Amino acid sequence: MAKKTAEVKQKIAEIESLITEKQETLDMQKDLFLDAKQEQLTKLSKLDEFDEEVIRYLIAYVLVYDNEHIEIRWNFDDFQAG
Numbered sequence: 001m002a003k004k005t006a007e008v009k010q011k012i013a014e015i016e017s018l019i020t021e022k023q024e025t026l027d028m029q030k031d032l033f034l035d036a037k038q039e040q041l042t043k044l045s046k047l048d049e050f051d052e053e054v055i056r057y058l059i060a061y062v063l064v065y066d067n068e069h070i071e072i073r074w075n076f077d078d079f080q081a082g
Contacts, residue, residue: 037076 047054060073 044054044058050058058075060075062073063071065071
């Protein structure tokens with residue numbers, strides 16, 4: 001019985017270690033993604049004019065309800081540069 005308990009505890013320790021490693025990898029990837037997004041937004045903020053490619057990158061769609069109401073759906077979540 002003690003041997004089985006030790007095996008289970010060892011397996012739990014291995015799984016917890018694996019979870020920690022995966023979380024660290026995920027956090028690192030998230031940081032890299034945010035850094036890349038920040039760099040893209042910084043580049044976009046320095047543009048003098050927007051071409052079709054930039055507009056397609058930024059905007060998912062535009063809904064025009066009438067002459068006074070439109071909705072713009074961006075291709076990214078709320079994210080502030082700087």
